Amino acid sequence: MTIPLVISLFIYTVSVLLLTYIVVRGPTVSDKVLSADVALYTSSVILAITGIIIGSEAMAICTIILVLWAYALDLYFSKYLERGELGEQ
Amino acid sequence: MNNELLDNVLLTYVFYVLVATIGISLYGVIFKPHLTKKIISITIFSDSINLLAIFIGYKLYSIPPELKGMSNINEVLNRTVDPLPQALVLTAIVIGLAVTLFLIFISLQLFRLHGTLDLRKIKELRE
Amino acid sequence: MNSEYVVFILSLLVILTAIINLIGVLGFYRFKNFYLRLHAATVSTIGGAFYPLLVLSIIAFIEKEHYIGVSLLLSAFLILLLSPTGTHALARATYRKRIAIPEPLIGDKIKEEEASS
Amino acid sequence: MNKKLIVITSIVVFSFILAVYTNLTESLGPLGLDTRFLGKLYVYFTNHEDLRLSTASLEPVTAIVWDFRGLDTLYETTVFAMAIIAIYSLFRIDSLEEKGSLNSSFTIIPRLVTKILLPINIAIASTIAFHGSISPGGGFQAGSILAVVGVLFVVIFSYYALNAKSINPHRTLLFMSLGLIAIVVVTLIPLAFDVFFDNAYLIQNQPKLDSAFGYPKRVGGLVFGGSIGLFNIFEFIAVSFGFLTAFALLSIPEHVFKEKLRGEESLE
Structure with a gap:
């Protein structure tokens, strides 16, 4: 069970590194936010695989937190683009 | 190179990379003129320090300090990591968060007062 | 049936989803503009993050770690719910601020709505 | 060649050479080979x-943070509270009540999904808080999850909508x-018992042999964690x-502050 999970852990790490390059460079600012979003979802999968391998419950909870904050990042950025401020209508 | 020596080299490599990260973030805190970049550097600095503290408690081929899945307590005691640095870091993360929050609000107020966060321009404005 | 073989086959499926995720990430480099990259992001999140979390939660249930299994199932459900919504809001804001130009444009519903209202 | 790339590459290569050198000469000592005695003691007494x-608590990190x-x-939460109070005094405004409508700039999709998300989010946060006695940092994690609710509500609707739900900083x-x-009261209740009965200890979950009063360690076969369970809920x-x-x-919308700051400047 462990060996295929470790292999998939490596593949996921490679894709997070590739996404980090887009986050730094990305042509437009929307691309940066989109790739940061995908990187957060992917790293939640990395946390889940690590939690399964070492049997830790705290890591499984952290996946939920990462997903929620990725969604908050999306909404915050699109509100900032449209209105220029957080609290306005 | 046998397996244990390779693991030790990788562990020590992480240690030196952390030291280098701390140096780079200190450079950012001191020399970058923009306040937001200073705050980002402080965040990276505190996170690297926390990781270094976790790293001190780490032991090669170890398990989390729980009884779950183990037969008796002696097996856990032989293979566990040190739980004390983890508890200290749990405290340090929250205090770092409080400091970051306070710095962000102060810089927001400064932005509303002066219209910029560049320290060189703020210095010109004050004169 | 022995449960170890089931877990092994399920963890092979996780490798498959990891490859799907990598293909989606390569799409970020290959596609030309933002609206086309949304497709790559969908491949990466649904194929590369929703399905492995589902498979991993099944593995956790087989190994009788119920707390991990429930929390992974919950986060898989949240990804299924939240990822398309966030991408929708992001794409709409990007279009209305004209940050990226939609290159192969067939129809434009947003412009029609704004013209009618 | 790019100057930053050269610097980063040289740092990576230099630290790798340094790592190989220190391990071959063993000048850094036995790094990562042994656990300290204090750590072993903590783990031993947690699982006694x-x-x-x-x-x-079954978890050593939680036991160290709250008891040992x-x-x-x-104190850590108090530091956090001090930061919040400092921010509150920095952003002091007399009348924060501003009524507004529930209009939103978003389409129906994010509004509906966020409305579905809010009860799920509160349920997750309170689950983690009640589970906090056997997971490290339970109360703080749960609080930071519940904070997402506030952010999402403000972002989807507005600050005025938050006021319409009668939530304001005061x-x-x-x-x-x-x-x-409440955390302090939970700590001080055993002290009050000590006045009337024998030997009640201030911090209940530390190693103790004779005491008349203590919070329950298990409620109906489930691990409640003595005072740690209560502490985590109140910290949440x-x-x-x-x-x-x-x-x-x-x-708070920016024009409020701009008017206030300009008004103060004209007074001086």
Whole structure:
């Protein structure tokens, strides 16, 4: 069970590194936010695989937190683009 | 190179990379003129320090300090990591968060007062 | 049936989803503009993050770690719910601020709505 | 060649050479080979078979934070509360009540999904808070999850909508203080028992052999964790309302502050 999970852990790490390059460079600012979003979802999968391998419950909870904050990042950025401020209508 | 020596080299490599990260973030805190970049550097600095503290408690081929899945307590005691640095870091993360929050609000107020966060321009404005 | 073989086959499926995720990430480099990259992001999140979390939660249930299994199932459900919504809001804001130009444009519903209202 | 790339590459290569060198000459000592005695002691007493000697929590990190180091997280949460109070005094405004409509710039999809998400989010946060006695940092994690609710509500609707639900920084600061006071009260109840009965210890879950009073370690076969369970629940309340205060202050519209700052300048 462990060996295929470790292999998939490596593949996921490679894709997070590739996404980090887009986050730094990305042509437009929307691309940066989109790739940061995908990187957060992917790293939640990395946390889940690590939690399964070492049997830790705290890591499984952290996946939920990462997903929620990725969604908050999306909404915050699109509100900032449209209105220029957080609290306005 | 046998397996244990390779693991030790990788562990020590992480240690030196952390030291280098701390140096780079200190450079950012001191020399970058923009306040937001200073705050980002402080965040990276505190996170690297926390990781270094976790790293001190780490032991090669170890398990989390729980009884779950183990037969008796002696097996856990032989293979566990040190739980004390983890508890200290749990405290340090929250205090770092409080400091970051306070710095962000102060810089927001400064932005509303002066219209910029560049320290060189703020210095010109004050004169 | 022995449960170890089931877990092994399920963890092979996780490798498959990891490859799907990598293909989606390569799409970020290959596609030309933002609206086309949304497709790559969908491949990466649904194929590369929703399905492995589902498979991993099944593995956790087989190994009788119920707390991990429930929390992974919950986060898989949240990804299924939240990822398309966030991408929708992001794409709409990007279009209305004209940050990226939609290159192969067939129809434009947003412009029609704004013209009618 | 790019100058930054050269610097980063040289740092990576140099630290790798340094790592190989220190391991071949063994000049850094035995790194990562042994656990300290104090750490082993903590793990031993956390998992002790005798219930009077073990801590109530099954997790050593939680036991250290709340018991062995003497209410460490209370002081840490107090530092967080001090930061929130400092922000509150920095952003002081007399009348924060501004009525507004529930209009939103978003389409129906994010509004509906966020409305579905809010009860799920509160359920997740309270689950983690009640589970906090056997997972490290339970109360703080739960508070930071519940803070997402505040952010999403402000972003989807507006600050005025938050006011229409009668949530403003004055009230959230009050609830944060109540949470902190509740932690102190939970600590002081055994001391009050000590006045009337024998030998009640101030921090209940530390190793103790003879005491007349203690919080229950197990409720109906489930691990409750003595005072740690109560502490985590009240810390959850304090941290989540602290975050809500910060986000509510952050989302006050900018023109309010601009008018206020300009008014002060004209007075001087």
